[in-house]
Amino acid sequence: MNKLIMTLAVILFFSCQNNAQSKEKQQAVIDAKPIEVPIKDGKAKAYFASGCFWCVEAVFESVKGVEESISGYAGGHTNNPTYQSTSNSYIKDHAEAVEVIYDPKIVSFETLVDVYFASQNPTQVNGQGPDKGYQYRSIIFYQNEAQKKIIEKKKAALAKKLNAKIAAEVYPFQKFWVGEDYHQDYEKRNPNQSYIRNVSIPRLNRFKAKMPQVLKENH
Template identity: 75%
Template sequence: MKQLLFILTLTFLFSCHNQAQVNPKQQEVINANPIEVPLQDGKARAYFASGCFWCVEAIFESVKGVEESISGYSGGFTENPTYEASNTGKTGHAEAVEIIYDPNIISFSELVDVYFGSQNPTQVNGQGPDHGSQYRSIIFYQNDEQKKIIEDKKAALAIELDATIAAEVYPFQKFWIGEDYHQNYERLHPNQGYIRNVSIPRLNKFKAKFPELLKEDEKH
């Protein structure tokens, strides 16, 4: 009986997690015109979803030219998403990060390289142990130039790996900042189990792969 209940629960969750991506409201988001975020004090902003935002935030903050990485939600059709609501898979949103960076130090193209180089690009609806549409991979573009960069790199990676690349390509609409307790989570909770076993190994793997993109104090 317990096994049957477990299977039914998984079936229900899988259905919920994927419901967001076939919802007509979600299609409106995908078909929308992108919103371009203007420079502020010479800094640009970019938006990525790549599994648990605890992991992604820490990866981008290790990169030279990145001033800050903020955890939150993007890509969905609901207003004011919360962590609990996003986890149902019904809001359309994915856990995402807002990257505030200096375009004179690092380009959007290089940030896309960081994005693809810090994940399993073929994993659908998740990264590592995290599964569901709220953990799906999405790259957000703000103009046609960014869209072309993303699509060219995605196509090249598909040829290189001889595989389908899971990342979705969305026009940027809005980023909702996550709850305070999610911000800088890896740095503030280095001994938490998930951080030790998932986030830090993922970060270290990225650092070993892209030493030339790291801030000086991250090269150790």
């Protein structure tokens, strides 16, 4: 019995130690200096996390001026995250996120932030709809002080309008890790999958009804 108690105590000790180290590393991500992604071939990039990346990818790809939206991971401290590692709710790390490649001459970063808030339940903490967990938390990433001011201004205005706390966290952008191939364009490629039919497409349609003025002609 004593041996069992000692073994459990050792396991608990190392678990607590790893947890503390993880929190420290995660705080360093939040406190870091933002990295600005340069415009290439006239295209800029922006990064958002808001529940399941299948849903978020489809929302942004419906917007005029957005060339592509890529599913992946951001906001954490480990290298080479995967869907499996990110889904481990015991580790406070990366969130499912998207990289939005857009033409700033057609759509502004400010409008993309509006799209972000219009396409979610802004008060839901650690998730969207049925997707709940730290990996599904809402984050808006800024690359410079101008973007940070835009985000904070819109977040404050929304909080006042709803008279509620807005769940989205504001992080300095550090790195985006592209997700596995099978996640890319998932909604488009799997329109009859049950989650897509019951969660993703309804979420996209709710967004379209709120901001029809920003939609591409074929949407």
